[in-house]
Amino acid sequence: MSRKPPLLTGALELDLRGTVGGFPLRVALTAPAGRVTAVFGPSGSGKTSLLRAAAGLTRLSGFVRAGGAVWQDDTAGVFEAVHRRNIGFVFQDAALFPHLTVRENLRYAERRNDLAPDAAGPLSFDRVVEELGLSRHLARSPEGLSGGETQRVALARALLTGPSVLFLDEPLSALHLGARAAILRTLRQLAPEIGFAALHVTHDPGEVAAVADRIVLLAEGRVQAAGPAERIYERLDAGDRTARFEAGSLLVARMATPPDAGGIAEVDLGGERLRIPAPAGPPPGVGREVRVRVMARDVALARQRPEAVSIRNILAGEVVSVTPDRKPPDCEVVVAVAGSRLRARITDEAAQELELRPGLPIFAMLKSIAVEDP
Amino acid sequence: MIALPLVLPPTVLGFYLLIALGPDGPGGAVARLFGERSLAFSFPGLVIGSVIYSFPFTVQPIRSAFEAVGDRPLEAAATLGASPGDAFRTVALPLARPGLIAGAVLGFAHTVGEFGVILMIGGNIPGATRVLSIAIYDHVEALEWGTAHLLSAGLLVFSFLVVAWTLTLQKKRRRAPS
Numbered sequence: 001m002s003r004k005p006p007l008l009t010g011a012l013e014l015d016l017r018g019t020v021g022g023f024p025l026r027v028a029l030t031a032p033a034g035r036v037t038a039v040f041g042p043s044g045s046g047k048t049s050l051l052r053a054a055a056g057l058t059r060l061s062g063f064v065r066a067g068g069a070v071w072q073d074d075t076a077g078v079f080e081a082v083h084r085r086n087i088g089f090v091f092q093d094a095a096l097f098p099h100l101t102v103r104e105n106l107r108y109a110e111r112r113n114d115l116a117p118d119a120a121g122p123l124s125f126d127r128v129v130e131e132l133g134l135s136r137h138l139a140r141s142p143e144g145l146s147g148g149e150t151q152r153v154a155l156a157r158a159l160l161t162g163p164s165v166l167f168l169d170e171p172l173s174a175l176h177l178g179a180r181a182a183i184l185r186t187l188r189q190l191a192p193e194i195g196f197a198a199l200h201v202t203h204d205p206g207e208v209a210a211v212a213d214r215i216v217l218l219a220e221g222r223v224q225a226a227g228p229a230e231r232i233y234e235r236l237d238a239g240d241r242t243a244r245f246e247a248g249s250l251l252v253a254r255m256a257t258p259p260d261a262g263g264i265a266e267v268d269l270g271g272e273r274l275r276i277p278a279p280a281g282p283p284p285g286v287g288r289e290v291r292v293r294v295m296a297r298d299v300a301l302a303r304q305r306p307e308a309v310s311i312r313n314i315l316a317g318e319v320v321s322v323t324p325d326r327k328p329p330d331c332e333v334v335v336a337v338a339g340s341r342l343r344a345r346i347t348d349e350a351a352q353e354l355e356l357r358p359g360l361p362i363f364a365m366l367k368s369i370a371v372e373d374p
Numbered sequence: 375m376i377a378l379p380l381v382l383p384p385t386v387l388g389f390y391l392l393i394a395l396g397p398d399g400p401g402g403a404v405a406r407l408f409g410e411r412s413l414a415f416s417f418p419g420l421v422i423g424s425v426i427y428s429f430p431f432t433v434q435p436i437r438s439a440f441e442a443v444g445d446r447p448l449e450a451a452a453t454l455g456a457s458p459g460d461a462f463r464t465v466a467l468p469l470a471r472p473g474l475i476a477g478a479v480l481g482f483a484h485t486v487g488e489f490g491v492i493l494m495i496g497g498n499i500p501g502a503t504r505v506l507s508i509a510i511y512d513h514v515e516a517l518e519w520g521t522a523h524l525l526s527a528g529l530l531v532f533s534f535l536v537v538a539w540t541l542t543l544q545k546k547r548r549r550a551p552s
Binding site for chain 1: 458
C-alpha cells in the first residue's frame with residue numbers, strides 16, 4: 001500500500017510498445033532524476049499516450065522503472081496501479097476538483113502522500129504554496145481561477161504528492177507567455193533541488209528551450225533523437241513533416257555582466273561574449289545560466305569578419321555541414337561556434353557564392369536573440 | 375431490464391407482483407419467515423412494489439450524473455494516491471451529488487403519485503395500504519369533493535415545494551464554490 005521512498009532516487013526508465021490511435025508506438029527512454037526531460041513532437045506523435053502509459057493510466061507492453069521501484073514489468077507480470085506509483089501528473093486541463101477549494105485540492109494530495117516529509121521538508125505545503133504564489137487563492141474555488149492560476153494549482157498539487165517522477169502533459173499549451181514563465185521557473189528550480197525526474201510533454205519549441213535539460217524527439221510513435229537539450233534542439237523540426245516551424249538553436253550561456261542602463265546584458269558562451277536583452281524579472285546574478293534561442297532564419301554568414309554593421313553579435317566559427325533544405329531555394333548550414341552549434345538558413349545561391357563546405361572558417365551574425373529564461 | 379417498468383402498463387406489473395408477493399410466490403415464503411402469510415396487501419409489499427416500479431426514475435439521473443463526471447477526475451485522484459474506493463467516495467460521489475438528489479426526488483415523487491401497481495398489490499385497505507392518490511380517487515367516487523380538494527391541494531403545494539427546493543439546491547451548488 002505505501003509508496004516507495006521518493007527523494008533523490010533513480011531515473012525513470014521505460015521501454016513501451018503497443019498500438020495507439022491506429023499506429024504502432026515503440027519508445028524506450030531514460031529521464032534522469034533531478035532533470036527536466038522534454039518529450040517533443042507534433043500532435044499525433046504519441047506523446048500523451050506515452051506519458052499516460054508510463055504513469056499507469058493506460059497500459060502498453062514493456063517495462064517501466066522509476067525511483068528504484070518497478071512499476072511495470074510484463075516479463076514478471078508486474079503492473080502497479082496508478083495510486084501506488086509515486087508520481088505527480090499535471091493534466092492538460094489541470095483536472096482540479098471543482099467541489100473542493102484550492103486549499104482542499106492541495107490537501108487532498110498532501111494527505112495521501114503517506115511519506116509526507118516533515119513540515120520543514122523540501123516540499124512542505126507552505127513552501128509549495130509560496131513557490132507557486134498561491135497564498136492569496138487558497139480559499140477560492142478552482143472554477144474562478146484564471147488559466148495560469150489553475151495550472152499553478154495543478155502543479156502545486158502534483159508536487160505535494162512528493163513524486164519521484166513528475167509527468168506534465170502539455171499543461172501550458174493554453175497559457176500566455178507570462179503565465180507560463182512562473183510555472184517553468186518553478187519546475188526548473190525544483191527538479192534539481194527535490195530530485196524528481198520531470199517528463200514534460202510539449203509541442204512548443206520555446207518551452208523546450210526554456211526548461212529542458214534533455215530532449216526526446218518523438219514522431220510517429222518512435223524516438224527520432226534523444227540527448228542533451230543543446231545538442232538535440234537544432235533537430236526539433238526533424239520529426240515534423242508538414243511545417244517548417246521555428247527551426248533554430250539553443251545556446252546555454254552564463255551571465256557575464258549585469259544589464260546596463262539600456263537593458264542589455266552580456267553573457268559568456270564558451271569564451272565568446274554575446275550581448276542580449278536582459279531577461280525579464282529580477283536581474284540574474286553573474287555566473288547564472290541563461291538560455292538563449294537563435295532562429296535559423298536570424299543567422300547570417302560571412303567569410304570575413306564584417307565591419308561597420310548594425311548587428312551586435314558576431315561569432316567566429318567553422319562550418320560543420322551544409323544541407324539542402326526540403327524547401328528548395330533554401331539550405332541549412334550548421335556552424336560550430338564557441339563550443340556550441342548554430343543553425344543558419346540561407347539561400348542556396350548564397351551558399352554557393354560563399355563556397356561553403358565543412359571545415360571552412362566562417363563568421364555568424366545573429367540578427368536576433370530570444371532569451372528563454374523561465 | 376431496468377427500463378422495463380417505464381413501458382410496462384402498471385396493472386401488468388402489479389398483477390405479476392401480486393402473484394410474486396402472494397402466499398404461493400417467493401414473497402409469501404419470505405413473509406412466512408416473519409410469521410405472515412403473504413406480502414400482498416401489506417405495507418412492506420407496497421414498499422417492495424414501489425421500489426421496483428420507481429427504480430428507473432431514480433437510476434437514470436444517477437447514471438447520467440456519473441457519466442457526466444467522466445474519467446478525468448478519477449484519474450487525477452489516482453495520480454494523487456487515492457485508491458479506487460477512496461476516489462469514488464471523495465471525488466465521484468460529491469461530483470455526482472446533484473444527480474443523486476435529482477434521482478431521490480424523482481423516485482419519491484413518482485412513488486407518491488403511483489396508482490395502478492399500488493391498487494393491485496395493496497388492495498386499498500384503510501389504515502394499512504390506502505395511499506394518498508387512491509384516497510383522492512375514493513373521495514371523488516363518493517362525491518366527497520371537499521376532502522378531495524383538500525388532499526389534492528395539499529399534494530399540489532407539496533409537489534411545488536419539492537420542485538422549488540431541488541432547484542434552489544442545484545443553483546446553490548453551482549454558485550457555492552465561488
